Amino acid sequence: xxxxxxxxxxxxxxxxxxxxxxxxxxxxxxxxxxxxxxxxxxxxxxxxxxxxxxxxxxxxxxxxxxxxxxxxxxxxxxxxxxxxxxxxxxxxxxxxxxxxxxxxxxxxxxxxxxxxxxxxxxxxxxxxxxxxxxxxxxxxxxxxxxxxxxxxxxxxxxxxxxxxxxxxxxxxxxxxxxxxxxxxxxxx
Amino acid sequence: xxxxxxxxxxxxxxxxxxxxxxxxxxxxxxxxxxxxxxxxxxxxxxxxxxxxxxxxxxxxxxxxxxxxxxxxxxxxxxxxxxxxxxxxxxxxxxxxxxxxxxxxxxxxxxxxxxxxxxxxxxxxxxxxxxxxxxxxxxxxxxxxxxxxxxxxxxxxxxxxxxxxxxxxxxxxxxxxxxxxxxxxxxxxxxxxxxxxxxxxxxxxxxxxxxxxxxxxxxxxxxxxxxxxxxxxxxxxxxxxxxxxxxxxxxxxxxxxxxxxxxxxxxxxxxxxxxxxxxxxxxxxxxx
Amino acid sequence: xxxxxxxxxxxxxxxxxxxxxxxxxxxxxxxxxxxxxxxxxxxxxxxxxxxxxxxxxxxxxxxxxxxxxxxxxxxxxxxxxxxxxxxxxxxxxxxxxxxxxxxxxxxxxxxxxxxxxxxxxxxxxxxxxxxxxxxxxxxxxxxxxxxxxxxxxxxxxxxxxxxxxxxxxxxxxxxxxxxxxxxxxxxxxxxxxxxxxxxxxxxxxxxxxxxxxxxxxxxxxxxxxxxxxxxxxxxxxxxxxxxxxxxxxxxxxxxxxxxxxxxxxxxxxxxxxxxxxxxxxxxxxxxxxxxxxxxxxxxxxxxxxxxxxxxxxxxxxxxxxxxxxxxxxxxxxxxxxxxxxxxxxxxxxxxxxxxxxxxxxxxxxxxxxxxxxxxxxxxxxxxxxxxxxxxxxxxxxxxxxxxxxxxxxxxxxxxx
Numbered sequence: 001x002x003x004x005x006x007x008x009x010x011x012x013x014x015x016x017x018x019x020x021x022x023x024x025x026x027x028x029x030x031x032x033x034x035x036x037x038x039x040x041x042x043x044x045x046x047x048x049x050x051x052x053x054x055x056x057x058x059x060x061x062x063x064x065x066x067x068x069x070x071x072x073x074x075x076x077x078x079x080x081x082x083x084x085x086x087x088x089x090x091x092x093x094x095x096x097x098x099x100x101x102x103x104x105x106x107x108x109x110x111x112x113x114x115x116x117x118x119x120x121x122x123x124x125x126x127x128x129x130x131x132x133x134x135x136x137x138x139x140x141x142x143x144x145x146x147x148x149x150x151x152x153x154x155x156x157x158x159x160x161x162x163x164x165x166x167x168x169x170x171x172x173x174x175x176x177x178x179x180x181x182x183x184x185x186x187x188x
Numbered sequence: 189x190x191x192x193x194x195x196x197x198x199x200x201x202x203x204x205x206x207x208x209x210x211x212x213x214x215x216x217x218x219x220x221x222x223x224x225x226x227x228x229x230x231x232x233x234x235x236x237x238x239x240x241x242x243x244x245x246x247x248x249x250x251x252x253x254x255x256x257x258x259x260x261x262x263x264x265x266x267x268x269x270x271x272x273x274x275x276x277x278x279x280x281x282x283x284x285x286x287x288x289x290x291x292x293x294x295x296x297x298x299x300x301x302x303x304x305x306x307x308x309x310x311x312x313x314x315x316x317x318x319x320x321x322x323x324x325x326x327x328x329x330x331x332x333x334x335x336x337x338x339x340x341x342x343x344x345x346x347x348x349x350x351x352x353x354x355x356x357x358x359x360x361x362x363x364x365x366x367x368x369x370x371x372x373x374x375x376x377x378x379x380x381x382x383x384x385x386x387x388x389x390x391x392x393x394x395x396x397x398x399x400x401x402x403x404x405x406x407x408x409x410x411x412x413x414x415x416x417x418x419x420x421x422x423x424x425x426x427x428x429x430x431x432x433x434x435x436x437x438x439x440x441x442x443x444x445x446x447x448x449x450x451x452x453x454x455x456x457x458x459x460x461x462x463x464x465x466x467x468x469x470x471x472x473x474x475x
Numbered sequence: 476x477x478x479x480x481x482x483x484x485x486x487x488x489x490x491x492x493x494x495x496x497x498x499x500x501x502x503x504x505x506x507x508x509x510x511x512x513x514x515x516x517x518x519x520x521x522x523x524x525x526x527x528x529x530x531x532x533x534x535x536x537x538x539x540x541x542x543x544x545x546x547x548x549x550x551x552x553x554x555x556x557x558x559x560x561x562x563x564x565x566x567x568x569x570x571x572x573x574x575x576x577x578x579x580x581x582x583x584x585x586x587x588x589x590x591x592x593x594x595x596x597x598x599x600x601x602x603x604x605x606x607x608x609x610x611x612x613x614x615x616x617x618x619x620x621x622x623x624x625x626x627x628x629x630x631x632x633x634x635x636x637x638x639x640x641x642x643x644x645x646x647x648x649x650x651x652x653x654x655x656x657x658x659x660x661x662x663x664x665x666x667x668x669x670x671x672x673x674x675x676x677x678x679x680x681x682x683x684x685x686x687x688x689x690x691x692x693x694x695x696x697x698x699x700x701x702x703x704x705x706x707x708x709x710x711x712x713x714x715x716x717x718x719x720x721x722x723x724x725x726x727x728x729x730x731x732x733x734x735x736x737x738x739x740x741x742x743x744x745x746x747x748x749x750x751x752x753x754x755x756x757x758x759x760x761x762x763x764x765x766x767x768x769x770x771x772x773x774x775x776x777x778x779x780x781x782x783x784x785x786x787x788x789x790x791x792x793x794x795x796x797x798x799x800x801x802x803x804x805x806x807x808x809x810x811x812x813x814x815x816x817x818x819x820x821x822x823x824x825x826x827x828x829x830x831x832x833x834x835x836x837x838x839x840x841x842x843x844x845x846x847x848x849x850x851x852x853x854x855x856x857x858x859x860x861x862x863x864x865x866x867x868x869x870x871x872x873x874x875x876x877x878x879x880x881x882x883x884x885x886x887x888x889x890x891x
Contacts, residue, residue, distance in 0.1 A: 012468055016461040020721075023458060030563035034538055038560040043271050043313035239737060267555045336749075339555070343740060344748035361737035366745060397758070437748075440558070440565040447566070448736020455729045462722035469714050473513065474882060 045188050051119075052183035059136045061124060064187050068124035068132055069175065070148070071185065074159060079117055081146060082108040082160035090171075091163050097174040106171055111160040113177060113185075121177040121185060122161045126150040128168040133157060148172070225381075227394045229347040229365075229372045232427070236434060237364050241445050243435055248279035250414055251432025254425050257412050259338065262330060262403075264318035267339035268436050271312035277442040278435055286312050293317040331389050333402035342366040342430070342437040367434045369395065374426035377405035481508050505691060510709035511716055512697035514878050518592075519695070520723030521585040527724055528578040529683065533676050535571040543623070545669035547662035550625035551750045569739040575617055576742045577731050579765035582610060591817055593805030594696040600797035602693065605686040607793045609679055614766065614790075616675040619668040621763060622660075626747030631760045633660045633668075639773075642780040659753065699877050700805025701870060708874035759834070767831030768824055772850065774835040775843035785847065792854045799854055801862025809868040813861050820853045 037045075049062050051071060059072040074082075087093055087105060094103070095110035104110045113119040124132050128150065134140040135148030135157075143149030143156035145164045150157075155166030162171040177187045235244045252273070255265070270290035273281045281289065290310040295317060298305035310317060320326035327334050336344075345366040349357060356362075372395045380392035390400040407422045407429075414420055418428075435441070482503040484490040493500055542561050544553040557564035586606070589595055595603035618636065622629045637654050641647040656663030694703055703709055710716075734742065742764060746757045762770050769786050776782040792799075807814045827846045833839045871877035 012461065012464050016458070016465045019454075019458050019461055023454060026454075030566055031534065031538055033562045034564060034567060035541070036562055038542075038556075038562060038564070039271075039275075040269075040313070040556075040560045043269070267552070267559065269559075272559075340748045344745055346745035358738065358741055359733075361733075363738050363740060444565065444569075444736055444739075448732065451732050451736060452729060455725055455732060459722065459725040459729065462718065462725055466718045466722050469718055473710065474879070 047187050048180065049185045049187060050183055051185055056118065061136050062187070064175065069187060070120070070122050070124040070136055070161075070172075072120045072136075073118050074112075074120055078146065078159035079108065079112075082111070082158060082162075085158065085162075089164075091165075092170045094171070095174070096171045098176045099174065099178070106160075106162050108160045111162065111171075111174065113179065116179060119179075119185075120161060121187065122172040122174050124148075125173070126152065126155055126168055127163065127170040127172065128153055128155050128166070133172075226397060226399060227372075227376070229368050229395060231362075231364070232368050232371055232430075234364055234367065234431065234434070236431070236441055237362070239361065239445065239449065242442050243277065243279075244431070245280035246416060247428050247431045248435050249281070250416065250418060250425075251428035251430070251435075252279055253414065254407075254412055254429040255338070255432055258406055258425075259429065260316075261319055262326075262335040263338045264320070264326075264335075265316040265339050265436060266318055266337050268316045268439075269312070270310060270314055270316065272439060274312070275439075278439055279432070283312070290314060331402065335403070338433055338436065340437045342370060342434045344437075345369045364434075366437070367430050370433060371426050371430040373401075374405075374407055374430070375422060480504050505687070505712075506717070507711065507713045509691065509712040510694070510703070510706065511712045512695055512703055512708060512874055513710045513715075514697050514699065514874050515695065515716070515719075516698050517719075517723055518584070518588040518698075520720050521581050521588065523720035524581045524724055524727050525578070525585060526683065527727075528574060528581055529676065529679060532571060532574050532578060533680070535567050535574065536673070536676065538567050539571055540673065543669075545623065545666050547625060547665050547751075550623060550665060554624045566735075569735045572743065573731065573734045573739055575620065576734070576763070576765065577727070578613065579617070581727070582613065583765070586610070587817075587821060590820075591807045591814075592696055592698055593700050593800070593802075593807070595797050596800060596802075596805050597797065598693045599690075599696060602686060602689040603797055604794055605682055605689055607790065609682050609686060610793075611790060612675055612679045612682065616672060616679065617763065617765070619672040619675070621747075622665065622668050623672065624747060625665060625751045627749045627751055627755075627757050628744045628747040628760065630660060630751035630753065631756055632762055633664065635760055636762075637664070639779070639783045642783050644780070661753075696805060697874060698806060699808055699871060699874065701872075701874055701877070704873045704875075761832055764828065764832075767829070768827035769831070771827045771831035771835075771843045772847045774831075775840065775847040785851075789850060792851065796854065796858070799858040801859050802865065802867075803862070804867045804870070809870055810861070810865055811868065812865045816853065816857050816861065820850075823849050823853070 045065060047062065047064050049060075049071065051060075051073070054060060054071070054073045056073050057075045057078075059070060061068045061070055063069070085108075087107065090106055093106050095106045097104065097110055099114070100110055109117070111120065113121060124136070126133050129152065131150050131152040133148040133150040133155070135142045141149045141151075143165075145156050145158035147159045147161060148157040149155070150166065150168065153167050155168035156164050157168075157172060158164050160171075161174075163169070175187055177185055180186050235242055235247065255263075270286055271283075273279055273289060274283045274286035290312050293310040293314075293316075294307045295310045295314055296305050297308050300306055320329060323334055343366050347365045347369050349365070373393060376394040376396070377391060378394050380386060384392060384399070386392055387400060390402060391404050392399060393401045407425050409422060410420045412420050412425060418424060438444075480500055480503075482493075482497075482500040484493045484499070489499060492498075539557065542553065542557045542564065544550060554568065557568050559565075561567075589603065589606070618632075622633045637651060637660060640651045640654060643650055652658065654664070655661065656667060697703075744761060744763075749757075761767070769789060772789050773782040773786040776785050802810060802813065804810055807817055823846050826842070827850065830839055830843045830846065835843060871880065
């Protein structure tokens with residue numbers, strides 16, 4: 001077989017193989033992507049919560065992306081308590097707030113909603129192993145720091161939802177949350 | 189070898205018997221309405237038919253308006269979500285418009301923290317609200333007849349295409365049998381022949397199997413005022429609402445046909461390459 | 476006809492593996508080196524196409540099962556959920572639904588290829604029988620699969636066919652209730668059909684392995700039906716037939732893609748887009764097109780038990796085919812009379828299929844009876860008789876000679 005024929009032969013096989021490989025990959029993608037969240041899940045990836053009925057000192061829990069979100073309208077005392085904490089006393093110094101840059105420090109201002117310091121919106125999922133901390137209902141234990149207490153392994157969170165004592169490594173996560181108007185918070 | 193049995197005669201006999209069967213089959217005037225005078229449904233022109241089919245956004249929006257203002261008083265649409273109205277490949281409302289449309293309706297939710305069910309405005313993530321809570325109430329409100337859910341109606345109906353059309357349809361991609369039927373039905377409330385025995389509470393329709401349908405003619409001129417100024421004739425409204433119903437039945441039509449084009453072109457290219465490869469390989473023999 | 480393996484492990488790792496589990500050796504011997512007759516035409520590519528169809532149905536089926544709910548209240552809605560909400564759900568569903576039709580199209584071509592070229596004759600009787608077993612399993616799988624969307628046709632088709640079991644004398648009613656798990660087709664039936672529909676394809680896969688194994692023991696038949704004499708008659712399966720099968724598969728995929736993307740519902744029935752209603756029967760209950768010939772036979776016989784027996788006999792008789800055909804010649808190429816009857820039989824099957832879609836009354840019923848009669852006459856009378864009385868055409872000496880003869884004739888034609 002001549003040199004030219006060999007080259008042409010190899011090219012055809014190469015081209016066929018390459019095109020076939022593209023075909024297989026294109027066929028595989030839908031089979032993989034179908035396991036990603038479907039449009040009903042994605043539709044609930046943002047929710048709007050009417051908070052107009054929440055009094056000062058009151059908390060509600062809403063479900064967002066399948067998980068509980070704690071929304072609390074804090075009292076003046078709780079805000080002051082959070083602000084008087086030195087940042088050196090915090091096991092986790094980062095704000096863990098999706099609404100600010102990820103290097104922001106865990107000051108109370110970086111934890112509450114900007115311009116509305118009464119309002120705390122956090123994922124009610126303990127950063128240790130995922131239990132739902134107590135503190136939302138009136139009779140609940142609030143731990144030693146007046147915020148939330150996780151009964152599973154004894155993590156204590158303060159009035160800004162920051163970890164103070166116990167095995168949890170991080171402050172409670174804050175999801176994207178903004179006030180659309182005076183009475184509605186959009187989460188997600 | 190026995191030549192006494194004349195096989196060519198047997199062959200001819202068998203072939204002609206088969207031919208007779210085929211003739212009987214194709215010429216029989218068989219109608220699904222078992223004998224009644226149901227008119228043949230005509231093919232209409234739709235933007236979504238054919239290899240390059242697409243939905244006309246304005247048409248779907250007008251159709252939605254007809255559904256909302258006329259049909260939704262009796263017919264549910266339980267597989268469609270309000271958010272579908274703003275998703276690609278559909279009527280093309282904006283997300284705010286879809287949200288506003290949803291908010292016009294109220295859904296039961298709950299239980300709340302007191303254990304009570306409560307009413308709230310529908311969200312885009314909710315399904316279309318049904319006019320009746322269940323089928324029993326629906327029947328009671330409609331003289332015992334159940335208005336069918338319309339989400340899939342364009343795929344749940346068909347027309348008798350006859351021979352050889354059903355073979356031709358396989359290769360022309362004709363899939364509008366259902367929507368042509370719906371359009372015909374909405375325009376089929378014509379004058380009844382004088383000798384027709386119409387039962388109480390029923391209406392005469394040229395295209396409905398049996399010619400008697402419980403639904404009265406839902407469309408009349410100007411029953412809807414179109415936002416874009418299109419004249420609200422019965423033909424226009426039935427065209428628009430039929431197109432809308434095609435979309436509710438097949439929301440992924442545009443994506444499907446677009447992908448199909450790319451896939452088939454790709455397969456032709458790959459087939460060509462494989463053919464050349466095959467020829468090259470087989471040429472190694474006997475040269 | 477087992478030959479010595481030609482596999483040479485190239486690396487020390489492959490040698491280590493080969494000493495413990497000769498799987499790569501098996502793959503090499505079956506797919507790479509397997510000596511295949513050099514004269515196979517494109518009708519012989521459908522085995523490969525069928526393997527692809529089986530794998531496609533299994534993969535799309537498993538994916539659909541991630542989103543489908545096999546409960547009578549929720550099934551129909553879950554299928555709509557797949558069509559509307561799941562990413563590419565509409566695509567995967569349509570591939571699976573159209574895929575079932577394509578699977579049967581391919582299997583019918585494959586079967587008729589076997590009938591034409593005498594691939595069922597000695598020494599391939601068991602190969603043929605395994606094939607009929609696969610076909611039976613496919614029919615059961617398809618029947619149960621069609622019930623799962625829980626549309627009107629799903630429900631009523633299931634009702635009609637499961638009711639047939641009540642025709643069995645004495646135990647019929649009990650057996651039918653056992654099948655249903657109740658007094659009618661209902662949620663219990665749906666749940667167990669889902670379980671079995673998931674199971675059966677893997678049994679098909681197992682029988683396919685046996686089918687291919689059996690084929691490799693005897694070697695392939697070929698269009699002239701002459702056995703392989705020496706290595707000149709064959710070529711290694713790879714790359715000759717892997718690439719040829721690949722080309723045929725892609726052509727098949729073009730037809731497959733046409734239906735998926737441009738007419739996915741035409742092979743189905745519009746009534747199945749209406750949710751199942753046990754209180755309302757559709758005007759015409761019809762199975763999917765690939766089951767229509769059997770439906771015609773079922774309704775052609777006036778008695779219920781008779782219809783059931785004849786319907787199952789129509790497939791059962793295929794098991795006896797290697798012994799019903801008395802001809803010593805395999806391929807219809809050299810059997811001029813048999814060739815004619817082959818085409819008559821094919822036409823008969825097509826007409827039976829059409830008749831299955833029509834109402835069994837008047838001219839249609841008479842035609843169904845004639846065609847059913849011919850179906851059995853073809854196997855029970857024509858096959859045995861032809862072998863005795865037919866004069867075959869002269870056979871070529873070998874595969875190679877016949878291929879060279881063809882090339883010579885082609886060259887002479889080109890010179891002209």
